[in-house]
Amino acid sequence: NAGVTQTPKFQVLKTGQSMTLQCAQDMNHEYMSWYRQDPGMGLRLIHYSVGAGITDQGEVPNGYNVSRSTTEDFPLRLLSAAPSQTSVYFCASSYKGGISPLHFGNGTRLTVT
Amino acid sequence: AQSVSQHNHHVILSEAASLELGCNYSYGGTVNLFWYVQYPGQHLQLLLKYFSGDPLVKGIKGFEAEFIKSKFSFNLRKPSVQWSDTAEYFCAVGTSNTGKLIFGQGTTLQVKP
Numbered sequence: 061n062a063g064v065t066q067t068p069k070f071q072v073l074k075t076g077q078s079m080t081l082q083c084a085q086d087m088n089h090e091y092m093s094w095y096r097q098d099p100g101m102g103l104r105l106i107h108y109s110v111g112a113g114i115t116d117q118g119e120v121p122n123g124y125n126v127s128r129s130t131t132e133d134f135p136l137r138l139l140s141a142a143p144s145q146t147s148v149y150f151c152a153s154s155y156k157g158g159i160s161p162l163h164f165g166n167g168t169r170l171t172v173t
Numbered sequence: 174a175q176s177v178s179q180h181n182h183h184v185i186l187s188e189a190a191s192l193e194l195g196c197n198y199s200y201g202g203t204v205n206l207f208w209y210v211q212y213p214g215q216h217l218q219l220l221l222k223y224f225s226g227d228p229l230v231k232g233i234k235g236f237e238a239e240f241i242k243s244k245f246s247f248n249l250r251k252p253s254v255q256w257s258d259t260a261e262y263f264c265a266v267g268t269s270n271t272g273k274l275i276f277g278q279g280t281t282l283q284v285k286p
Contacts, residue, residue: 091272100182102263102278103217110272118273150216157272159205159224164216 062087066151066165073141073172081136081168083151091157092134093118094126096147097167103150109134110157141172175200177266179277186254187285194249194280196264206247207265207274208238217263223247234258256286 067082085092093108095118105118109128123145125137134153138145149168154160180195198204205224209217221232228240238249247264261281267274 093274095276100278102179103276105273105275108273116272119275152217154274156269158267158269158274161207161219161222162209162217162274166216 064151064153064163064165066149066168068168069166071168071170073138073170075141075143075172077141079138079141081138081149081151081170083134083136083165084132085134085151085153085163086132087153087155087163088131089153089155089163090131091155091160092128092151092153093157093162094124094134094136095150095152096120096145097150098147106136106149108157138170143172146170146172175204175266175268175271175273175275177264177275177277179262179264179280181280182278183281183283185283185285188256189253190284192249192251192254192258192282194262194264194282196247196249196277197245198247198264198266199245200266200268202268202270205267205269206238206240207267208232208236208247208249209263209265209276211261211263211279213260220249220262254282254284256284258282259284 094106095103107126109115151165152162176199208220264277
C-alpha cells in the first residue's frame with residue numbers, strides 16, 4: 061500500500077545512546093519532514109527536505125541529523141540521546157512542501173531514560 | 174519566519190453545540206493554510222485547506238474555515254458537534270518559497286454526549 065512507513069514504532073534508549081529512525085515513502089513525493097509531538101506543544105518541525113540531496117533545519121533541529129540520498133528515504137539520527145528527546149516522532153511527506161497536504165507515518169514513540 | 178498560534182488549548186462542548194477554534198498566523202507573504210485532526214491513537218488527517226479564492230473553505234465531516242487576510246486568521250467552525258468529533262485539532266501554515274509547514278500548539282476538543 062502506498063504511504064509513509066516509519067520504523068520502529070517504539071524505542072527505549074539510555075542517555076548518550078544513538079539511533080536512527082527510519083522513514084520511507086513510495087509516492088514519489090518531493091517533500092519530506094520530521095516532526096516531534098509533545099503535550100501542549102503541538103507538532104514542531106525538526107528537519108525537512110524539498111528534494112533528494114537537499115535538507116534544511118526546522119524549528120527544533122539541535123541534537124538531530126538528517127540526510128536525503130534518495131527521494132524515498134529520509135532517516136532521522138539522534139546523535140547522543142537526552143531525556144528531553146523523549147517524544148513521539150512523525151515523518152510526513154507531500155508532493156510539494158508548503159503547498160500540498162502532508163501524508164503522515166504512524167509515528168515512533170521514543171523514551172530516553 | 175512563519176508562526177502559528179491557536180488560542181484555545183482545551184475546549185469542552187456538549188453534543189449539538191457550535192464550535193469555533195481560533196488560529197492566527199504570522200508571515201509577511203503568501204500562505205497556504207490547513208487544519209488537521211488527530212483522533213485518539215491515530216496520526217494526523219487533513220480536514221481542509223486554503224490556497225486561494227473563496228476565503229470560506231468547506232472540509233470533511235461538516236467542518237469549515239474562514240480565511241480573513243486582514244486579521245491573519247483561519248478559524249475552524251462546525252455548526253453542531255458530535256461526540257465523535259472528540260480529538261485534537263491543529264492549524265498549520267505553509268509557504269511555497271520556504272517549503273516549510275509549521276503547526277500550532279493544537280486544541281483538544283472534548284465533546285460530552
